[in-house]
Amino acid sequence: MVAERIVSVALLVSILLLHCREEALEVAIIYPDHGSVVEGIVRVETETSDKVRCVIFYVDDACIDSCRAAPFLCCWNTFVHSGNSVHHLYAIAQDFYGNEICSDSVQVIVDNGDIVFADDFEPYPPHTYPDAAWFEIWLGAGSEHTYVDEGVANKGLQSIRLRGLASWVRTDGVELNVDGLEDLSYELSVMIPSADSTGAMFGFFCMVGPQVGTIYNGVWFRSEDNSVYARGILETYTGCTWRYDTWHRVRVALDYDQLRMNVWFDDEQIVFDLPAAPREWTDTFALATEYGSAGVVYYDDVSVSE
Ligand SMILES: [Ca+2]
Numbered sequence: 001m002v003a004e005r006i007v008s009v010a011l012l013v014s015i016l017l018l019h020c021r022e023e024a025l026e027v028a029i030i031y032p033d034h035g036s037v038v039e040g041i042v043r044v045e046t047e048t049s050d051k052v053r054c055v056i057f058y059v060d061d062a063c064i065d066s067c068r069a070a071p072f073l074c075c076w077n078t079f080v081h082s083g084n085s086v087h088h089l090y091a092i093a094q095d096f097y098g099n100e101i102c103s104d105s106v107q108v109i110v111d112n113g114d115i116v117f118a119d120d121f122e123p124y125p126p127h128t129y130p131d132a133a134w135f136e137i138w139l140g141a142g143s144e145h146t147y148v149d150e151g152v153a154n155k156g157l158q159s160i161r162l163r164g165l166a167s168w169v170r171t172d173g174v175e176l177n178v179d180g181l182e183d184l185s186y187e188l189s190v191m192i193p194s195a196d197s198t199g200a201m202f203g204f205f206c207m208v209g210p211q212v213g214t215i216y217n218g219v220w221f222r223s224e225d226n227s228v229y230a231r232g233i234l235e236t237y238t239g240c241t242w243r244y245d246t247w248h249r250v251r252v253a254l255d256y257d258q259l260r261m262n263v264w265f266d267d268e269q270i271v272f273d274l275p276a277a278p279r280e281w282t283d284t285f286a287l288a289t290e291y292g293s294a295g296v297v298y299y300d301d302v303s304v305s306e
Contacts, residue, residue: 024049024051025049025051025052025093025095025099025100025101026047026048026049026052026093026101027046027047027048027049027052027055027072027091027092027093027101027102027103028046028047028048028103028104029044029045029046029089029090029091029103029104029106030045030046030047031043031044031045032044032089032106032108033106034106034107034108035107035108036108036109037108037109037110037111038078038108038109038110038111039078039110039111039112039113039115040078040079040112040115040118040119040123041075041076041077041078041118041119041123041124041130041132041133042075042076042078042123043073043074043075043076043123043124044057044073044074044075044076044089044091045071045073046071046072046073046091046093046103048070048072048093049093051095051096052070052072052093052094052095053068053094053095053096054066054067054068054072054093054094055067055072055074055091055092055093055094056091056092056093056094057074057076057089057091058089058090058091058092059076059087059088059089060087060088061088064076064132065132072091072093073125074132075123075124075130075132076089076132077132077133078110078112079112079115079116079117079118079133079176079177080177081110082110083110083111083112083113084109084110084111085109085110086107086108086109087107087108087109087110088105088106088107089105089106089107089108090102090103090104090105090106091103114305114306115303115304115305116176116177116178116181116184116304116305116306117133117174117176117285117302117303117304118302118303118304119133119134119174119302120155120156120158120300120301120302121148121153121156121158121159121160121300122156122157122158124148124158125148126147126148126149126150126158127147127148127149127150128147128148129143129146129147129148130148130160133174134160134172134173134174135172135173135174136171136172137171137172137173137205137213137284137286137288138164138168138169138170138171138213138288139168139170140162140163140164140165140168140169140170140171140289141163141164141165141168141170141294142163145161145163145170146160146161146162146163146170146172147160147161148160148161149161149298152191152298153300154189154191154247154249154300154301155189155300155301156300158300159189159191159298159299159300160172160287160298160299160300161296161297161298162287162288162289162296162297162298162299163196163289163294163295163296164198164288164289164290164291164293164294164295164297165294166292166293166294169288169289169290169291170288170289170297171205171213171286171287171288171289172286172287172288173205173284173285173286173287174284174285174286175283175284176283176284176285176304177283178279178283179283181256181279181306182255182256182257183253183254183255183256183257183306184253184254184256184279184304184305184306185251185252185253185254185304185305186251186252186285186302186303186304186305187249187250187251187252187301187302187303188202188249188250188287188299188300188301188302188303189247189248189249189250189299189300189301190202190221190247190248190250190297190298190299190300191245191246191247191248191297191298191299191300192221192223192242192244192245192295192296192297192298193244193245193295193296193298194244194245195296196295196296197223197244197293197295197296198223198289198290198293198294198295198296198297199220199221199222199223199224199289199290199293199297200220200221200287200288200289200290200297200299201215201218201219201220201221201231201288201289201290201291202215202218202219202250202285202286202287202288202299203215203216203217203218203219203231203252203285203286204216204217204218204277204281204282204283204284204285204286205282205284205285205286205288206277206281206282206284215231215286215288216231216232216233216276216277216281216282217231217232217252217254217261217276217277218230218231218252218286219231219250219252219263220235220290221242221248221290222290223290223293223295226241226242226243227239227240227241227242228240228241228242228265228270230261230263230270230271230274232260232261232274232275232276232277233259233275233276233277234274234275236271236274238263238265238270238271239270240265240270247300248265248266249264249265249266249267250263250264250265251263251264252264254276254279255276256276256278256279259275259276259277259278260273260274260275260276261273261274261275261276262274285302285304287299287302
């Protein structure tokens with residue numbers, strides 16, 4: 001009799017506990033840690049209870065993103081903040097009925113050193129658009145064909161895949177804070193698969209008409225002759241050849257004071273003091289497919305520094 005009573009009380013307690021656990025609406029930021037120093041594109045991760053249907057992310061009371069599927073996370077571009085600035089992150093979780101709960105606030109310090117922007121495409125969930133920093137300039141084959149791809153990478157596991165059409169180039173950009181910089185250099189890795197090939201172009205994007213853009217201070221991997229061209233204020237043939245299915249590393253150093261551009265291709269300098277476009281013309285750094293041919297280009301390990 002006593003044993004039966006103990007069993008039924010235990011059952012009641014466990015049902016109540018289960019009930020409470022089911023009803024709770026909870027959210028906590030588990031990354032980054034409170035008090036930590038962060039850099040780059042930060043993957044903000046949460047722990048939530050089962051009831052959560054949506055999590056909205058805030059940095060300093062400004063909404064930066066919302067997420068409607070587990071795992072509830074977002075990517076935060078810290079390059080828009082100045083060095084050694086302090087920021088407060090929190091998340092608001094909602095259940096199916098619109099009830100809300102707010103997480104504890106997490107305080108972090110942003111320190112990117114002399115890196116103006118960098119992205120290795122690792123923080124993003126695969127097959128999503130890396131919209132923490134990047135935005136679509138020209139549509140190419142359509143939004144669903146440009147995304148962070150898994151299993152193709154120069155380093156890590158992921159890179160960004162762009163797909164363009166012959167009639168409509170794919171171009172994706174990021175706004176950089178280049179005010180007052182006299183020198184700037186950028187590096188990236190680029191790979192064009194032989195299976196669905198086009199050419200590639202990257203550098204600083206500039207609108208030159210209502211529907212026409214161009215790239216200055218950049219590099220063109222031309223598909224017609226597999227050659228590399230440098231594009232300062234004018235275009236020049238470098239004599240270098242790129243290969244399909246091969247990750248090539250390109251570095252471009254810009255001297256905005258002397259308006260000169262130098263280029264390295266796989267660690268070998270191939271362009272010397274090409275006349276460059278002024279900094280004031282554009283602060284939009286862009287990755288693109290080649291105009292006039294349809295296909296895919298992969299980019300990885302983009303880094304822009306002072
Ligand atoms: Ca990567």
